[in-house]
Amino acid sequence: MAKQSGIVFFEGTLGGINFYYRKGVPTARRAGGGFSRKAIKTSSTMVRVRESNSEFAGCAKVNRYFKQALAPFLGGHKDGSLHSRLMGLFLGIKDLDGISKRGKRSVVLGFATERGRQLLETFAVTPERPALLKCTYGFDFDVLEFRVRDYSAGAAQFPEGADYMEVLVGLVRFDFETHAFAQVLAAPLVVERDFDGTAFSVGVDGLPEGDGALIAVVRVAFYQMVNGEGYLLPGGAGFGVGLFVG
DSSP states (O other): OEEOOSSOOOOEEETTEEEEEETTEEEEEETTBOOOHHHHHHOGGGHHHHHHHHHHHHHHHHHHHHHHHHHHHHTTOOOTTHHHHHHHHHHHHHTTOOSSOTTOOOHHHHHTSHHHHHHHHTOOSSTTSOSSOSSEEEEETTTTEEEEESOOHHHHTOOTTOOEEEEEEEEEEEOTTTOOEEEEEOOOEEEETTOOOSOEEEEOOSOOSSSSEEEEEEEEEEEEEETTEEEEOOSGGGEEEEEEEO
């Protein structure tokens, strides 16, 4: 039996090794027998484990900074599953790296593939509201504008007690290699519950600085007016975040 060391700890079975917590301590044991910490680091039979741990650590770092990049759009929303779901996303994108050797595969090269971009764009940031609105919408990267068509209050799915919907639109530049990011946010658009128009749009004034992927992020949230002040209604299907890859 050996203790796991490093910045990343996980549970499960990988390469014939059982990873688990024992009395709060991350521990690893060969299925059917024990082994030393030195064996994990040096044994030829532990190569696959070392490779997987290295790639896992790289994805964990991407996860950490990507959540920071999304922070302005997640304020007021609590989701204990987001970290693990994003981890699964980035591990899947990393697996698409067909250039690097095992143990060196990266999210940046996986994202360079068409499938990698698709995985990010179709990721459900808010599973309880996977579609922002039940009508036609999208982000036009040529004019940097989020557009909604065929809109109605029914398409917005106002939660009970909500008086208005706030639409926050921004652009995030995220470098999957260096983890640097920058954001440009538009002023939030307020759509009242009794709005009877069928279309609206929100433009972003310019591109974020830096290199890397350009991602449009849109948040739909609902508020209730109390004594002249708007209060965000908590989570559930009344809060949605969508990603659009440029």
